[in-house]
Amino acid sequence: MQDALAAMQALATAEGRADPYPHYERLRAAGPVAPLGEGFAVVTGYAEADQVLRDASFRVTDAVALDRAMPGWRTVASWQWLSRTMLWRNAPDHTRLRRLAGSAFTARRVAALRADVTALAEELIEPIAAAGGPVDFMDEVAYPLPVSVICALLGVPVADRDWFRPRAQDLTLALEVFAGDPQELARADAASDELAEYFVDLMARRQREPGDDMISDLLAAGAEGRIRGAELVSHLVLLLVAGFETTTNLLGNGLAMLLDRPEHLARLRADPALSAAYIEEMLRLDPPVQVTSRYAGQDGELAGVALPAGTEVLLVLAATGRDPRRFAAPADFLPDRPAVPSLSFGAGAHYCLGAPLARLEAQLAFPILLEKLPHLRSAGVPTRRDRLGFRGYATLPITA
Numbered sequence: 001m002q003d004a005l006a007a008m009q010a011l012a013t014a015e016g017r018a019d020p021y022p023h024y025e026r027l028r029a030a031g032p033v034a035p036l037g038e039g040f041a042v043v044t045g046y047a048e049a050d051q052v053l054r055d056a057s058f059r060v061t062d063a064v065a066l067d068r069a070m071p072g073w074r075t076v077a078s079w080q081w082l083s084r085t086m087l088w089r090n091a092p093d094h095t096r097l098r099r100l101a102g103s104a105f106t107a108r109r110v111a112a113l114r115a116d117v118t119a120l121a122e123e124l125i126e127p128i129a130a131a132g133g134p135v136d137f138m139d140e141v142a143y144p145l146p147v148s149v150i151c152a153l154l155g156v157p158v159a160d161r162d163w164f165r166p167r168a169q170d171l172t173l174a175l176e177v178f179a180g181d182p183q184e185l186a187r188a189d190a191a192s193d194e195l196a197e198y199f200v201d202l203m204a205r206r207q208r209e210p211g212d213d214m215i216s217d218l219l220a221a222g223a224e225g226r227i228r229g230a231e232l233v234s235h236l237v238l239l240l241v242a243g244f245e246t247t248t249n250l251l252g253n254g255l256a257m258l259l260d261r262p263e264h265l266a267r268l269r270a271d272p273a274l275s276a277a278y279i280e281e282m283l284r285l286d287p288p289v290q291v292t293s294r295y296a297g298q299d300g301e302l303a304g305v306a307l308p309a310g311t312e313v314l315l316v317l318a319a320t321g322r323d324p325r326r327f328a329a330p331a332d333f334l335p336d337r338p339a340v341p342s343l344s345f346g347a348g349a350h351y352c353l354g355a356p357l358a359r360l361e362a363q364l365a366f367p368i369l370l371e372k373l374p375h376l377r378s379a380g381v382p383t384r385r386d387r388l389g390f391r392g393y394a395t396l397p398i399t400a
């Protein structure tokens with residue numbers, strides 16, 4: 001247990017965040033479920049994390065749990081915001097909120113966006129080919145593509161996307177593994193207030209002039225009493241930001257993997273039909289969302305470890321993707337491996353609502369990038385963002 005505790009401490013440092021994978025292996029050495037003191041356990045095993053995610057007796061952090069564990073939490077605006085969203089709600093509220101958003105994210109609705117996403121990706125990538133010189137892939141493609149798509153779906157003016165970027169990044173600080181740093185929480189709180197104000201204003205405009213978009217649909221649901229007020233605003237903020245950094249980081253992490261492996265870059269360029277398998281392998285090997293958590297709603301046991309009611313269970317999704325009991329040669333990039341789903345989009349009731357959308361964007365963007373930029377290569381050392389829970393690059397210089 002001592003080394004597992006030391007590994008957790010290492011993950012709280014900048015070095016640990018830069019390359020968390022050796023520390024995840026130290027956690028794994030303590031077992032697929034490692035009890036780390038009273039009331040806390042860390043899961044690195046695939047089967048065990050999958051079980052927790054699918055078992056409703058393990059609950060997401062919600063207002064009830066927070067009231068018990070952290071009585072002052074209501075002073076933190078960004079945690080209040082989260083506690084009103086589906087991400088931090090359990091049934092029956094979770095079920096209601098998920099249904100309200102679900103119809104816009106079904107595989108069929110998302111597949112209908114194929115032509116729009118293709119056009120957007122081309123629009124962003126073609127100027128890189130024309131410029132020739134070095135550009136930052138994160139700025140030019142990885143960020144604007146997912147944001148423009150979600151803005152179109154929700155009915156948010158795409159012209160505001162540069163205003164959203166720092167705010168969305170700050171807001172996700174509220175979800176970080178070791179969240180609690182007062183300065184970081186203050187940034188998350190300011191972002192949550194500003195984004196809420198933004199949506200209140202936009203909702204008023206859509207109320208006057210409804211459009212063919214999700215905000216107008218949700219306002220109609222509000223009229224039927226299914227969602228309204230602060231809950232509706234929080235719901236919209238979640239839908240806007242949940243797909244930003246995550247999909248941005250899938251594109252960045254994925255391209256970095258290809259640039260490091262020229263043989264795979266050439267293979268995917270030659271055969272774009274491999275795109276889906278490549279994206280799944282990128283998601284497994286370096287997932288944008290590294291961890292999530294649950295707490296035990298009742299006394300129980302997992303892999304022989306007692307988990308009394310209230311125990312917080314940290315699920316290291318990124319480690320489950322490298323569980324040698326599930327994936328052979330787990331640290332290798334092998335897109336031909338049998339199609340075993342990773343847990344990079346979660347599982348069970350809270351399985352990522354935007355997974356079909358994120359997959360579509362990445363599956364279309366990579367082949368377009370490789371086709372339009374036949375001489376694509378790295379133009380310098382990429383820099384990582386100093387984050388643990390949300391893993392991605394700050395800059396990824398490329399040249400066409």
Ligand code: HEM
Binds near residue numbers: 087238242250347353
């Ligand atoms: C590669 C990109 C993405 C990754 C890796 C990702 C990852 C995840 C994960 C791991 C969860 C489950 C969290 C948990 O169970 O505690 C989740 C939930 C969620 N994701 Fe994503 N996500 C991505 C893109 C998106 C997009 C594009 C959207 C679009 C709106 C989105 C919306 C959501 C929402 C609303 C939830 C909460 C679902 C619920 O609580 O029922 N995500 N995501």
